[in-house]
Amino acid sequence: MELSTEVTDGLQLSGDSAHIPDSVFGALVESVCDDLLNRENGGELQIADKFGSVDKASLKEAYAALMTFSLECAKNNADSSNISSVLEDCKFTTERIKTFTNIFLEKKSHIQALLGSVSHNPPHIVDVDWRLDYYIKNNHVDKVNQPTYLITLKTEECGQQDTKDVQFACTMEQLQDLVGKLKDATKSLEKASQM
Amino acid sequence: MLLMLEDEHKEHLAFLTSVGLDVVQEFCKISLGFIKKGSNPKMYQAAASKLGVDAETVMHGVEGLMYLFTESSKLMVNEIDFQDSIMTLGFPEDLKGLLLQQYLENRKEIRCILSEMSMDLPQYHNLEWRFDVKLASRSLKHQIDPTILLKLHIADSGERHTQVLQTDPSNLVHMTNVLDKALQEMKSQHCRRIVRNI
Numbered sequence: 001m002e003l004s005t006e007v008t009d010g011l012q013l014s015g016d017s018a019h020i021p022d023s024v025f026g027a028l029v030e031s032v033c034d035d036l037l038n039r040e041n042g043g044e045l046q047i048a049d050k051f052g053s054v055d056k057a058s059l060k061e062a063y064a065a066l067m068t069f070s071l072e073c074a075k076n077n078a079d080s081s082n083i084s085s086v087l088e089d090c091k092f093t094t095e096r097i098k099t100f101t102n103i104f105l106e107k108k109s110h111i112q113a114l115l116g117s118v119s120h121n122p123p124h125i126v127d128v129d130w131r132l133d134y135y136i137k138n139n140h141v142d143k144v145n146q147p148t149y150l151i152t153l154k155t156e157e158c159g160q161q162d163t164k165d166v167q168f169a170c171t172m173e174q175l176q177d178l179v180g181k182l183k184d185a186t187k188s189l190e191k192a193s194q195m
Numbered sequence: 196m197l198l199m200l201e202d203e204h205k206e207h208l209a210f211l212t213s214v215g216l217d218v219v220q221e222f223c224k225i226s227l228g229f230i231k232k233g234s235n236p237k238m239y240q241a242a243a244s245k246l247g248v249d250a251e252t253v254m255h256g257v258e259g260l261m262y263l264f265t266e267s268s269k270l271m272v273n274e275i276d277f278q279d280s281i282m283t284l285g286f287p288e289d290l291k292g293l294l295l296q297q298y299l300e301n302r303k304e305i306r307c308i309l310s311e312m313s314m315d316l317p318q319y320h321n322l323e324w325r326f327d328v329k330l331a332s333r334s335l336k337h338q339i340d341p342t343i344l345l346k347l348h349i350a351d352s353g354e355r356h357t358q359v360l361q362t363d364p365s366n367l368v369h370m371t372n373v374l375d376k377a378l379q380e381m382k383s384q385h386c387r388r389i390v391r392n393i
Contacts, residue, residue: 125345125362134393184324185324
């Protein structure tokens with residue numbers, strides 16, 4: 001885990017009880033983790049009453065450093081020993097290391113899930129709708145008499161709220177082909193999971 | 196199902212009785228060619244001067260045949276109904292036989308051409324799949340995220356386009372099951388009954 005001097009400075013500041021009192025430290029770490037997970041907040045530090053008379057500039061610096069540190073820890077899947085060795089270097093007391101580790105490790109998997117979703121993906125299929133029609137005739141041809149399936153794939157895309165539809169029609173033979181291929185994929189997936 | 200021929204149409208076709216069978220055969224060839232490749236009015240003039248009639252008569256004859264063939268193909272008129280439909284034209288036996296033969300030989304192809312003209316929805320063409328496991332990304336190292344990439348080929352009015360989609364194992368299983376059920380639905384009593392009765 002590599003941290004810039006800015007971050008290590010910030011961490012040192014947040015470990016220093018002269019700047020960030022013990023009474024405030026736990027609340028600060030909690031709001032860092034909560035803000036990471038609660039994206040609607042936009043990552044803005046809510047300077048609530050719980051931080052009392054702490055100097056705002058120090059608070060801001062500590063908050064930024066703790067947030068970067070938490071993200072780095074989650075990104076590198078750091079465990080408590082990795083975390084303590086870094087924090088010890090930044091002159092944290094054992095008590096503060098414990099506070100940070102407890103709060104952070106509890107939220108780590110959630111933060112990692114969030115980080116895992118940050119990437120550019122093709123539209124992700126989350127559901128499928130179908131409808132079966134019997135195609136009887138049109139203005140050019142009578143007696144077409146063919147079963148036709150209308151398939152709608154519901155997809156989700158990164159950073160978009162609504163699902164998008166991918167629609168196509170297929171005959172019975174085409175649907176058989178499609179299902180056959182999906183079954184192949186499922187089977188090879190099952191095989192891979194047993195390896 | 197019988198084909199209802201209009202009087203004007205009958206008049207146009209009546210010209211065919213005044214020429215020899217080989218000429219009618221040539222007319223059939225021309226009209227089928229026009230159906231397949233589009234019409235070429237220059238041919239009317241050439242044929243008309245050869246036969247010593249005016250171009251309009253030739254045009255009506257050819258167009259009459261085109262209409263006869265396309266309408267019967269559209270309605271999928273069967274052999275007996277086709278014979279009965281053209282009975283009203285008062286053609287001799289050999290001429291009727293020739294028309295029937297030409298109709299039966301070309302019906303499939305004409306229906307093909309007609310269905311190409313019909314309105315069509317984007318149609319499934321092919322699906323390719325690939326199984327990946329995401330191991331790391333810039334924002335998160337050490338991850339194991341199985342992903343199925345799907346490339347969907349869709350044909351839309353003659354043009355093909357592809358779309359890349361992805362899904363996860365549980366959605367893949369879900370999707371396979373749902374679509375498999377859709378396939379089984381066609382074998383259900385309800386669907387079979389409807390299909391049988393139409």
